[in-house]
Amino acid sequence: MIIDGKSVISFCSNDYLGLANHDDVKNAFIEGIKTYGAGSGAAHLVNGHSNAHHALEEELAEFTGYPRALLFSTGYMANLGLVQALVGKGDTVLEDRLNHASLIDGGLLSGARFQRYTHNDAEQLEQKLETAKGETLVLTDGVFSMDGDIANIHALAQSCKQHSAWLMVDDAHGFGVLGEHGKGCLEHFQLSQNDVPIYMATLGKAIGTSGAFIAGSEALIETLIQKARPYIYTTATPPAVAEATRASLNLVKTKPALRDHLNSNIHYFRDCAKQSGIELTESQTAIQPIILGDEKLALTMSEALLDKGLLVTAIRPPTVPKGTARLRITLSAAHSRSQIDQLIDALTKP
Numbered sequence: 001m002i003i004d005g006k007s008v009i010s011f012c013s014n015d016y017l018g019l020a021n022h023d024d025v026k027n028a029f030i031e032g033i034k035t036y037g038a039g040s041g042a043a044h045l046v047n048g049h050s051n052a053h054h055a056l057e058e059e060l061a062e063f064t065g066y067p068r069a070l071l072f073s074t075g076y077m078a079n080l081g082l083v084q085a086l087v088g089k090g091d092t093v094l095e096d097r098l099n100h101a102s103l104i105d106g107g108l109l110s111g112a113r114f115q116r117y118t119h120n121d122a123e124q125l126e127q128k129l130e131t132a133k134g135e136t137l138v139l140t141d142g143v144f145s146m147d148g149d150i151a152n153i154h155a156l157a158q159s160c161k162q163h164s165a166w167l168m169v170d171d172a173h174g175f176g177v178l179g180e181h182g183k184g185c186l187e188h189f190q191l192s193q194n195d196v197p198i199y200m201a202t203l204g205k206a207i208g209t210s211g212a213f214i215a216g217s218e219a220l221i222e223t224l225i226q227k228a229r230p231y232i233y234t235t236a237t238p239p240a241v242a243e244a245t246r247a248s249l250n251l252v253k254t255k256p257a258l259r260d261h262l263n264s265n266i267h268y269f270r271d272c273a274k275q276s277g278i279e280l281t282e283s284q285t286a287i288q289p290i291i292l293g294d295e296k297l298a299l300t301m302s303e304a305l306l307d308k309g310l311l312v313t314a315i316r317p318p319t320v321p322k323g324t325a326r327l328r329i330t331l332s333a334a335h336s337r338s339q340i341d342q343l344i345d346a347l348t349k350p
């Protein structure tokens with residue numbers, strides 16, 4: 001990146017595969033603009049829904065193994081829309097304590113009884129499910145956005161099945177990168193629609209474009225089309241974005257080397273950090289936080305890294321719990337080994 005005319009290496013982007021700048025994706029975007037124009041012109045249900053959106057929805061459904069998929073303009077809106085469409089007064093929403101803000105806000109705004117369970121604690125979820133009232137929706141990040149650990153989806157799915165609750169997984173940070181084919185955390189755990197009836201992922205991270213989708217049964221998608229207000233009452237994303245996303249999805253399918261490179265960067269970073277005495281968490285994903293605790297220390301370290309040409313933003317409360325301010329390092333297939341060496345060097349010689 002260039003900041004104030006100075007070239008820096010970014011270690012805080014969610015562009016995990018480097019696709020935001022891939023020629024195929026950029027060219028598809030440009031061709032999309034030539035075909036469809038710069039904007040969609042209206043909401044999906046008016047006349048904003050184009051062939052490009054439709055083809056992308058079909059490709060996403062096919063890739064994830066769900067009967068249907070529905071595009072939203074952002075992940076935030078997808079999460080608000082989903083929760084509000086499925087539950088309300090008299091129902092129950094149960095969420096992991098470390099869920100992304102959009103899931104928390106969805107739960108709070110829905111009017112349903114809202115409770116959080118301890119991070120990744122399926123036993124505590126089970127207890128809460130026993131006293132849940134009305135329709136029950138359980139929401140979890142797939143890969144936790146600030147910590148990089150993966151939800152215990154197997155156990156969550158079992159509890160939800162036993163208590164006839166819906167399980168929704170937000171795979172914003174797993175889609176495109178986890179699993180042999182990049183299908184995300186369900187492929188990683190070899191789970192299916194039978195275990196996770198509602199699957200959501202964003203397109204602005206590993207996919208490198210923008211937007212989000214929810215995948216599920218015919219009935220779920222029809223319900224969302226009729227009831228999810230952030231779907232109904234907003235302008236559809238430009239069709240050119242859908243074209244760029246289709247090109248990106250094609251790269252995810254056909255270029256496993258991108259994922260291999262990302263994974264080898266993750267291992268390389270973790271090995272070098274270990275050898276240099278840098279304390280990491282157990283995260284095995286592209287999100288590698290260094291928990292510092294103190295907010296000022298996190299800011300000072302982030303500034304020191306920037307002086308050395310490395311961009312790693314400090315993440316502080318309320319985005320993360322009190323006392324867990326951190327440097328949230330993210331790795332990408334676009335990083336070279338020497339760039340990772342530079343980061344390790346800067347972290348060890350502040």
Ligand SMILES: Cc1ncc(COP(=O)(O)O)c(C=O)c1O
Binds near residue numbers: 073074145172211
């Ligand atoms: C887990 C998670 N869900 C949802 C979102 C929101 O997605 P979007 O940026 O497309 O609104 C994000 C991050 O932005 C996220 O990390």
